[in-house]
Amino acid sequence: METLRPGRTIELIEAVALIADRPVVRARAWLLVPGDTTAVAGGAPAPLTPPDGLASWRLTDVWPGGYIASLDVRPLAAPQQGRTTAWITTDLDLVAGRSSSPLASYVALVDTANGIAVRQPPTTWMFPNVGLTIQLQRQPEGRWTGLDTTATFGPTGQGVTTTVLHDLTGPIGHAQQILTVRPQPAAGGR
DSSP states (O other), rough: EEEEEOOOSSEEEEEEEEEEEEEEEEEEEEEEEOOOOOGGGGOOOOOOOOSEEEBBOGGTTTOOHHHHHHHEEEEEEEBBEEEEEEEEEEEEEEETBBBOOOOHHHHHHHHHHHHOSSSSSSTTOOOOOOEEEEEEEOOOOSOOOEEEEEEOOOOOSSSEEEEEETTTEEEEEEEEEEOOOOOHHHHHHH
């Protein structure tokens, strides 16, 4: 980890994951000194209905894989094309055998937002995110990640997934994912 911009109240740090000396993941975080702004707090959307009592959704009906099978996904309503609001959690550790902070566990699940609000079947279209930006107005609490997600595809091969982030206490921030949108090769793609 490297400090790119040191400071007393605002600091920028960066971590880079390497495979064979080649950067494969780059993460940056702005660290902001907390302060009491309770007197002026407000403007966030309403909290989501809690996950207790909501039925689980077998996301493996949409996506294959062990990661997806490990998730407990509970939508607030039936998922729509490009629009889903759901709670997700997993019993798996972020790194096997190691406990993670609530923030790390929460952020690891945010990347799933693009997978819950599919606009087209992933068997015929690819729409991986090539970037994820998360802004939090407070630290997450608990084991559930709430995702109020909308996916939009543009006409020239790009898209954006936009999510209001929640925990059981209420909204905590936003996430955006930039997408590359392409047909699967079997569907006549490149």
